[in-house]
Amino acid sequence: MKLALSGKFVSTAACVMMALSVPAMGVAGDTIKFGVAGPHSGDLASYGLPSVNAAKIVAKQVNDAGGINGKMIELLIEDDVCKPEIATNTATKLASEGAEVVLGHICSGATKAALPIYKDKGILVMSPSATNPALTQSGDYPNFFRTIAPDDAQAEVDVKFALETLGYTKIAVVHDKGDYGKGFAEFAKKFLEESGKAEVVLYEGVTPGAVDYSAIVLKIRKSGAEAVIFGGYHPEASKIVGQMKKKRLKTTFISDDGVKDMTFIKVAGKNAEGAYASGPKDNASNPLSKVAIDAHKATFNSDHGAFYENAYSAMLAMVNAVKKAGSTDLAALKKALQTEKVDTPVGNIYFNEMGDAVGVGFSVYQVQDGKFVEMK
């Protein structure tokens, strides 16, 4: 305990010293420094590298067109390996190198650890992927924005769909006891109870990987639920829909974007037909999305990965804000982000008071003939 405390003290002290060693106003020049932070190595690198590519592409486009108000974008790319304890170092390093805005971080845990450091420096941070609701809703980080909808947004979308579109009044909520699934289920339960329109007839967690889910399926039937909202991933979801079919249940199955995956349809086969799952809104009809994807193909000769479009959008939003604000002062940037709408691959977006993008969100999809079809 004592050791841990002193370790923390040393690292805090190191941060303070590093911060002090940098002149506060030493960044005036003819470039604007964009930090890019996220996992660029390790097992989660596939989540972070697409954002680096997006930053490079947008920076090149802006610089080729003469920069932002005549200033060129300079990228400072730093790896945080998705680890909170490393993310604080990454943030300190970026701040000391003079980053004026930061694209990142990628993982919610790392983002949360890094934010206080940026906050002290008045640096704007925009994440393409950190979905933890508290990051914006707690109000602790006025310098934080994101171009992805928070986790509770999809629970809200699913609940709204079940209550308003499908008109159900009795709903069972089941989850896989994991962080993601249980978090989603808790929000779904909360929204159902707050709506006053439906009754949560069952709220339970199942053990992932179990050989048989017939007992919970029987319990769902006994509860009289018209629909079951499931929080978790596709392996359990496909087992549950399979067993529901076996036990001749007519209950509707509604789930999250851990289930909106082609593997769900592949594994569950015809049992998946008619099931609903929420997922990020389909951008395919947005011409800017095509532009972004084609630019990636042309530059890197490969398909873009996770959160590429969100990162691309975040870059566009930040570039626009810097341009409109005429500086990188946090208050001016915030005002620009909240008032100026900007066209991006994820839609025509602006940001609300808390920092969440308005216009980015989830849609509900239904499995029809082996495909996910967006419900309008």
Added chain:
Amino acid sequence: MGCGILWNALCFRLFFVVFMDYFIELLFSGLTRGSIYALIALGYTMVYGIIGLINFAHGEIYMIGAFTAFIVATVLSIYGFPILAIIVIAGVAAAVWSSAYGYTIEKIAYKPLRHAPRLSPLISAIGMSIFLQNYVLLAQTSDFLPFPALIPDFEFMEPVAHIVGSSDLVILITTAIVMMILTYIIKFTRVGKAMRATAQDRTMAMLVGINVNKIISATFIIGSALAAIGGLLIASHIGQINFYIGFIAGIKAFTAAVLGGIGSIPGAVLGSLVLGLTESFATGYVSSDYEDVFAFSLLVLILIFKPSGLLGKAETKKV
């Protein structure tokens, strides 16, 4: 049940029927789950009975059986074989292939350690388990694969399909038959006699002319074939496989074998059924959140009062 204060015979009957229906549904759900555990637990208990080794790689043999059946069944269904032929051929192929694995594992990982301290083969077994998982992960895939529903929905089962499905029935019957055949082999055949002799005293068995190595190999082959058949039936029941299924199912089956008394064939089946029913009723009447809590509390309770398991024989120390 909406009966109000008036308590009459009809209302009681209604309540009774609704209550009993749910009970019977849970009962069958528990029996199916128990039979699934039993198909794997039998292999654990057989090997332990003969050489006193907990073969942790047994769950992986089950997984390899399921993969073999998957590959064979997929190929055969492309060529349009009838479903019964697919089940038989895939079952035989899986049993043979898994037996080959079981036989080889014993020769490579356990036989050289037969005279080593008891911990060494145990660690070797865990190593084998991890090795096989990763081997399948690398050689096949890390994704979940859709396992074809080899057991069709029988028409005569349709009226009761909401309580007990066709695949449930097949698993229940198979487990019963397998247990009877195994008991017969061990009680009444020459191989069985030799197995029991080897289990009792390996040196003495050798002295009276039993080829102990052959008997141990036979045990592994029978156990592995059982696991493969279990793999085929269970995967068809759940509808999906991946490289990790053996680990989770194996842990539960191992628990069931210990509960019933490791080393005892009827004990493994009884332990599995008790475990399956406990989980099912815990989910049905309490909450599935506590499914494992109930299952393992039961294990602890039974082991406190009967340390050798429900049907296990107490180990007598030879002084």
